Amino acid sequence: MISQDEAIELFKLAPKESFELLLRNIEIRRVVEKLWEKHQQGSISYDENFEKIYEEFSKFFYRPIEVAIFGIKQLSYLFPFVEFMKILESQNELWDAYYEFLGSAFSHLRLLSEIYFSYTATEPVKSVIDRFLDQYVDSIKSSVSEFTKIDLMHEYPLILPKKVFEDFDEAISSWRSFLEFFRMYRDLRKGAFVSAAERFIEIANNKKFSDLLEFLNTFSNEEAKEFDNLLRSEKYVEVQKKMIESLMDYIYHFRKFYEGIAENNPLNPFATISQLDEAFKRIFDLRRKIRELEKRIEEIERGVNR
Amino acid sequence: MISEKIKNIKPGVCEYEIVHEDWVFRLLHYKGEPIYKTPVLICYAFINRPVILDLHEEVSVIKRLLEAGLDIWMVDWGYPSFADRHLRISDYIDYLDFCVDLVRRERKVDKLTLHGYCLGSTLAVIYSALYPEKIKNLIIQTPPINFDTENTLAIWAKSIDPRKISKALFNASGDLLNLAFLLVDPIRLIVGKYQSLINSFEDEKSVKDFFFMDHWIFDSPSVAGDVFEEFILRWYHGNEVMNGNYEIEGKKVDISKIDMPVLVLAAEKDHITPPESVIPFFEKIPSRDKKMLLSEKGHIGLSVSKTSHSKIWPEAIRWIVERS
Numbered sequence: 001m002i003s004q005d006e007a008i009e010l011f012k013l014a015p016k017e018s019f020e021l022l023l024r025n026i027e028i029r030r031v032v033e034k035l036w037e038k039h040q041q042g043s044i045s046y047d048e049n050f051e052k053i054y055e056e057f058s059k060f061f062y063r064p065i066e067v068a069i070f071g072i073k074q075l076s077y078l079f080p081f082v083e084f085m086k087i088l089e090s091q092n093e094l095w096d097a098y099y100e101f102l103g104s105a106f107s108h109l110r111l112l113s114e115i116y117f118s119y120t121a122t123e124p125v126k127s128v129i130d131r132f133l134d135q136y137v138d139s140i141k142s143s144v145s146e147f148t149k150i151d152l153m154h155e156y157p158l159i160l161p162k163k164v165f166e167d168f169d170e171a172i173s174s175w176r177s178f179l180e181f182f183r184m185y186r187d188l189r190k191g192a193f194v195s196a197a198e199r200f201i202e203i204a205n206n207k208k209f210s211d212l213l214e215f216l217n218t219f220s221n222e223e224a225k226e227f228d229n230l231l232r233s234e235k236y237v238e239v240q241k242k243m244i245e246s247l248m249d250y251i252y253h254f255r256k257f258y259e260g261i262a263e264n265n266p267l268n269p270f271a272t273i274s275q276l277d278e279a280f281k282r283i284f285d286l287r288r289k290i291r292e293l294e295k296r297i298e299e300i301e302r303g304v305n306r
Numbered sequence: 307m308i309s310e311k312i313k314n315i316k317p318g319v320c321e322y323e324i325v326h327e328d329w330v331f332r333l334l335h336y337k338g339e340p341i342y343k344t345p346v347l348i349c350y351a352f353i354n355r356p357v358i359l360d361l362h363e364e365v366s367v368i369k370r371l372l373e374a375g376l377d378i379w380m381v382d383w384g385y386p387s388f389a390d391r392h393l394r395i396s397d398y399i400d401y402l403d404f405c406v407d408l409v410r411r412e413r414k415v416d417k418l419t420l421h422g423y424c425l426g427s428t429l430a431v432i433y434s435a436l437y438p439e440k441i442k443n444l445i446i447q448t449p450p451i452n453f454d455t456e457n458t459l460a461i462w463a464k465s466i467d468p469r470k471i472s473k474a475l476f477n478a479s480g481d482l483l484n485l486a487f488l489l490v491d492p493i494r495l496i497v498g499k500y501q502s503l504i505n506s507f508e509d510e511k512s513v514k515d516f517f518f519m520d521h522w523i524f525d526s527p528s529v530a531g532d533v534f535e536e537f538i539l540r541w542y543h544g545n546e547v548m549n550g551n552y553e554i555e556g557k558k559v560d561i562s563k564i565d566m567p568v569l570v571l572a573a574e575k576d577h578i579t580p581p582e583s584v585i586p587f588f589e590k591i592p593s594r595d596k597k598m599l600l601s602e603k604g605h606i607g608l609s610v611s612k613t614s615h616s617k618i619w620p621e622a623i624r625w626i627v628e629r630s
Binding site: 001002006009010013014015016017018021022024025026028029057060061063064213216220223224227228231232237238240241244245247248249251252255273276277280281284285288291 | 307308309312313315388389390391392393397400458461462465466467470471473474475476481482484485488489490491492493494496497498500501503504505507517520521523524525
């Protein structure tokens, strides 16, 4: 239906969402065509083809969850977790050893070349700038190595305020709660899909459709009716509410946890997003006061008394 | 090739100039040759973009209004960013008031016609109740004024706690809102609509129309966090505008002050703001010159369907022109 080259061109031109939904629907159409063939040959039953349709139909809606999981993956590399710290320390020791080895090899070669040069040539003349830079780089190197010799980093949980770990606990418990409601949410949706599919199978096995489109439309209509009922049901609304709330709690507390780490690092040169948010709030409050004053001045100029 | 057919798709046909900008908000003036004295100020919703009223040549409401000789202005609420999270609904009303005064001054008129679209209608109703002396005619299109309805979107909105969302995400992002709009009717919007597109791959016009619409649908601004909290809690949960307990900066919003001519444009198959979202309001306001036009289409079809352009808009424009 759409060639590989055209798909790339289409991705550039169409909204990202339209592009994704179109490709998913092309896949759905392929599967429906298989079902249509089976229907023409005899009867259909609930099989992997229906599972495939459900998978294509659902993936788009689970994006916020993917975003949340993707987010934690990204952040986990930016912030040190306890379990990572020991790995980092081991890596650090390995790097130190390797660095020392290279340093020794370099010194060895330099000494050799100096000896060689003293026999074969005069010492190269360095400019004042070059000599300064060599000296400065050496001094920086020695002070940096002093800093990195601290071996207590894996005890950092004791350095941070308790609130940071409370946010971490809240995030974990919200995530667990989210998973529980997400499973219920997924089951409700899957249940509705399967139930409508089974009804459609019953219709299809007792009727001959005139063409593929009639076959497809009947399937879509059965699914749409089932979802209309599900989405308004008390159970679904309650599960959806709890799922959204626990996902939001998870995002909020995880962010606060990371912000807590950043805010308690005296070397952190960046303001956290909550600190920026507070600043924007104050800017808006001030702006409203200015607007009020402007209105008052306008009224005074027009001679209006309050 | 489908990509060839959609190469030059860009919603929006009518030319406009930006008359004023205030951080994220803008006041636009559409270029035309007005013959009627009363300007029309369109107050668009703060969800999605106003270009739905000017999607393409064949279905541009703005073009029709301009061709009828009306002087068209538009408040564009822009794309709120993280920095705009603390905008409030009162800021929207304040900017609307600023625009109304600017247009009145510019055109040397005491009153103008205010045309609200979707949630922009709620703003237009609030504004008209607060400043009835500045509004000559009020037009509200697919308006949610009574939020106590039983459509799926309203049921969901009444069930969620928006404070948790704004605390976590700061703003209600366009992606999140889009997902909610699609989830309300997933089979028709995710499967049915795209299967129809596949059926009409060879029909250039259908493909173009489809992508014009999708460009608009997925061009979704975020809703500022504080605004999201307020409209979900006070409008959906509390139905405060209808119940008479909504106020802006201490000023009570009293819909019994809406006595100017009112035109309601509603859609029978609207699953976002069904006719029940406006009927109790329509019955309650004291205006003696009021009219409701009901399209057989849905929320968006009222703006972009050919049926609406042949049946509803000519009548709506006649109503506006007669009062301009």
